Amino acid sequence: MAIKLPVFKPYNQQQILALPPSLEELIPATHPVRVVNEVINKLNIEPLLKAYKIRGSSSYHPQMLLKVLVYGYVTNTYSSRKLAAACKESVYLMWLSSMSYPDHNTINRFRGVRLKNALRSVFEDVVKLLAEEGLLSIEEVNTDGTKIEANANKYTFVWKKAIATNKEKMGKQLDEIWQYAQKVASDEDKMPEQPDFTTIDSSKVNATVELLNEKLAGKEGIDKKVKAKLKYVTKHYPLNIVKYEQQEAILKERNSYSKTDPDATFMRMKEDHMKNGQLKPGYNVQISTSNQFIVNYTIHSNPTDTNTLSAHLAQHEASFGKAPQVLIADAGYGSEENYMLLEQKQTTAFVKYGMFDKEQNETHNTKHPFAANKLFYNQEKDCYICPMGQPMDYIGTGTRETSTGFEQTLKRYQARNCANCPLNGACHKSKGNRIIEINENLNRLKQKAHTLLTSEEGIERRKKRCFDVEPTFGNIKQNHGFKRFMLRGEEKVELEWGLVTIAQNLRKKAA
Template sequence: MKYDHISFVNYNMNQLVLPLDLEILIPQNHLSIIVHEAVEKLDDTLLVQPYKGGGRPSYHPKMLLKVIIYAYTQKVYSGRQMEKLLTENIYFMWLSGSQTPDFRTINRFRSERMKDIIYQVFFSIVELLREKGLVKLEHYFVDGTKIEANANQYTFVWRKATEKYEKSLDDKYRQLALQIEHILENEEKTAPSMGLEEKLKETPITSEQIEQSIKKLEKHLETEPKNKEAKKAVRLLKKDYLPRKMKYEEQNQLFNGKNSFSKTDNDATFMRMKEDHMRNGQLKPGYNVQTGTEGQFITGFSLHQRAGDPGCLIPHLQHLEEHGVKPEKIVADSGYGSEENYDFLEREGLTAYIKYNTFDQEQKRNWKKKIERVENMEYDEELDEFICANKQSLVFQYETSKTSENEYVSIKRKYSCFECAGCPFQKTCAKGKEQKTITISLENQRQRKEIRERLQSEEGRKLYSQRKCDVESVFGQIKHNQQFRRFSMRGLQKNKIEWGLLCVAHNCKKMQKAIKRNKVKEEIGCQ
């Protein structure tokens, strides 16, 4: 059968095809071009800084950075996968100039070369966004999310457990130390030491002390080799007490203010994650990532080892200021609404649009009916008294102070009413108790009043409503669309690099969309 009537496009694998320049095949305003232009505008000295020079020539840092950032935009976080794409994908091949660094080179650059410059690279991109008019760095929408660490979730060490076991070990050592002293004193026929037991109780036990006890016993055994008690004590100290004490001391250093850590990633802290598929509130090793946005561009980030958001805001904003970013208005949810945070923002001259924990309840109609709430009582500033619903006075009793982890001192004052007996509101107001007592911070009450007025203003309502669609949608983009829910590297420093690269990749994607949107507007305007 003949097929003369059928025609095909010429197909010849040996035919030389032009163009040879890959850039011609890349569409205008493609994401790879955005990444290329953004990295090219970085200062060369910044990227060259980590290199010492000498030896075999290294791959250019700008080339490696472009490849990694573009890989992150494509949901590729593995060095091996990047190596594969450098020989298969024309966008990767164009960015690398057809060079093919292996996965070890890529991973080494990412984890070691970027270690000290990740924040400078990120904030250089933020400055580029500001120059293009995409951000103004005036409004700062901040929120935190927890990202799971690259660690085994069952290799946890808890500080309370370590403290408990270490205390038990110290007590056992103190008892053994008395026996050791008794052995040495009897053999040397000297008078027993006075007050040794009290001295041991007062002195914290260290591994050096245990080692000294071993040396004393070993020296004693040189002259009395048949002393069974001394031999038993040496064996117990060497095989049990000393290794355990050294382990507990090492664990205490790794805690470094944390309540827990993972054996496979010592910097990770066990936290409750939103992605709880087992629905049992299981704790997983992770990091609290604080991220600030403006117009859904990421303008700041920091990683923390504490689970709660309130204590992360001040270090986060201080970190921003160190890199030359100081926004005027801070917008955050009620998780950040603490007296300490309000005080810090006020001292720094920043305007806070941050709810406190009862703000939403105060907007409801039945809030005014809650006569037991201090917000619904009158305050006599002259007499320093609160007036309850029955027109009785709650008089000042005493004040207490509490110091936070960031060394902020909060003063709480206690007020009591002594006329509650027979009061018609006793069951509701005093909850059936003999007297009504309240413990409050007057400073925090003043702060709440200012925040309430600010959030209820037209600008406050507009900014706070924008928060949800600004910062929270960024987390949705990263976790759901980018499928980034777990770090691929281990250690706080390396995970800072990874999150920083992810933020740069996110900003490049948003920049591309903004350029396309502006181009469409220009075309519509021309028509």
């Protein structure tokens, strides 16, 4: 009886094909690699060619390298070494590179050096092509930000408060030694007028240390502890104050930075795996989207979204010649300065202010019945009416400057007699007569924003924002694993994020 064997398809590694298949035949017609190839073939690469010298040995074509790099970011291959290996292993990259095999140094140098002055132009061209196809709108955008961890050591930090504390200690120590020197100074060798040590700099420290050594060093009868302090001060303070001034120059308006990437600021990361809100060095990434396509992007060292909008809008204008006609954003952007900026640019702003969501809650409205915004305003007499029905008189106008230098104008009103009022203690907590500060311009802008946000169009746009800009960040960070930059320094980080945004837009187009 014959034994039946399983049937297998032919398998012969030495089989010779009369007509070997081409790489073109191996790429499906709807594969994302074809979208990358098609779009980049349409781009103007003239700005990219300027990064190459006319003389010297031949280089890999920048169009090919750009395709390889962008496709790498489309497929979550961010490492230059992995990309170099894939050019020899992946059919798609072989097809894109036309069987060229650039090494990782070539890819890394192209990304970090050649693309430096051209990537923004490449990104803008991609956005314009997508806009021509009707896939996105440059005029109507949703704006939001996220924090992405920097490629920096989280333990090599510098804090502005620590510098201020150390400088204060230095000032106190110098003051103590100076006062001692004044006590022991002879009539013939009197100390000059004591400097102000509340603020110190390198020139003041050096001059003080030199003078103290001149007056005290080598003299008999000087307290041993003072001698020890003077010796320590002489050895360390001139060097330390120079170091602190250099650190302050790097910090500028920031509160912290990492020594391994001085452009990175310590921020709280939502994606922290320890779930304890740990501070890590990172960048605040701002994007504007339309139909989940990224229209504009900027990188900031400032962790607060409020202070990023001005630069973000300026970049939009630089890229496309004008500000967006419509901008939708959450309460993180709802400041007087931002509302004024959008009003000046004639941009319709569907932007929430801080208390907008709470104001929609009836419980909150009954929780604070004596708040300043609940008091009645008599326009004819220019006074507010307190909860007991008594007028609060206008007592003057003042100004206040925000952290960004924006000047706010505040009108002040004071109640006449709170001492015997039965609501005293419930209405306000201050000891004297209640004073309220009213920012009329901000109130006007909030009322304008409230009208827009609660209109039918505003409600629709607010709903759309939630599944437009936020899922874009989610897709990049969760689905494609981009949670930490690989390059260091704001300039290179901006390059890297530019590649991420181009890849996101081409992935979306392919889908």
